[in-house]
Amino acid sequence: MNEPALTDDTLLGGRVRLFQPKDGYRAAIDPVLLAAAVPARSGHTVLDVGSGTGAAGLCLAARIPGIELSGIERDPGALALAQRSAGANGVSVDWIEGDVLAPPSAVLSRQYDHVISNPPYRSADRGQRSPDPARAAAHSITDADFDAWLAFCVARVRGKGTLSLVLPAGELSRAVALIEPRLGGLTLLPLWPKQGAEARRVILQARRGGRAPSRLLPGLVLHAQDGRYTPEAEQVLRHGAPL
Template sequence: METTEDLLLDGRVRLVQPKTGYRAAVDPVLLAAGVPARAGERVVDLGCGAGAVFACLAGRVPGVEVIGVERDPAMADLARRTLAANGIAGRIETADLTALPATWEAGRIDHVAANPPYLPADRADPSPDAGRAAAGVEAGSDLADWIAVARRCLRHKGTVTLVHRADRLDDILAALARGFGSVVVFPLFPKAGRDAGRVLVRAVRGGRAPLRLAPGLVLHAEDGAYTDQADAVLRGAPLDL
């Protein structure tokens, strides 16, 4: 696999990723910005790929410990290289998340981040590129499986944060109804006045607060440039969900 080493968060983070096929865009950066981790806490990145989410999180919050889970051995190797390139404390598990035993990190994790495949197989037109297809289409596990793994490994009052398509929000909320509460939905608008295409969703294991719909973030100005708020996040600012 040919790779490139790319810079994120205004050059503070190095990402080793495939030269062709699936490559990190803005979604993992936004996801990392929405995880409320603090130094010393443990974060699981489910389906970590080459490590864009955990690398951006560790770049913003030095001192976090990350655990990546990735089923593709080649991508898991890139994630380990990303760990090493940034000097991040943590490890990568090469495993399908549905194959993780029920005791895996049970109740020991402070936060889970996930960027699951966006579409079920019956709604998708898979890319001919295997990497893009694996990243975009559910295969062998669905949203409920991802959230169930998060629920098992999180401590009480730990958080799960996801980035996903806005039109999958009903599926996300249905899956979170088992064991989670204090849900925040944070829309990501491509431009002002446009429907949200993506959402960040955060929930608390054992939370009891009612669902909250946040104002969200407009990504692009009319001329196509990033808005000031979006640009700040892409440079390393946190998102206040």
């Protein structure tokens, strides 16, 4: 059987090498932005939930050398590409094959300093699924499973640790209602497509034991009127600047 066609791509201005399928689900800028939001330090443990081909975790490892990175992913094909990319980047990662909704004991027995995730969000209860199986799996989830996904993420955060998520604006109220009673110190960072446009996605961050009031940050404008990235977005996407 022939292997699926792959592309050998780079992120963070060439600092991260990423192998991806040529067709089907491919990482865009969300995992790069997610990695830029994580307040990790060298020596911290990080779990990438639904890690896919590893883009978010590998970007975080490039930004902050010395983290102890793990990732859980149910698709063995995506996991194999993540392992290949980690090797190409010289990064040691504990990739775990498993379903977030029925997680293996290796994950359930641990908590982490930081948990990150770009969860599926185009609800299978309410919308059409993509005809591509990999893309459909990455983007479709029922409302009940979305809640279970977030609950799993919350439970994996250790004391004073953080949870960081990229979410569509339409899922924000559902996520806040589930997360806020269990974690504190919520911070919301809107991602504006252009100046004056509605934010379609938001980075949500919460901290275990945080007591600070919730904050809505100014956010990041991604594109100028001519369609190019803004200088601020370029600093994050190309040069590894933190959010």
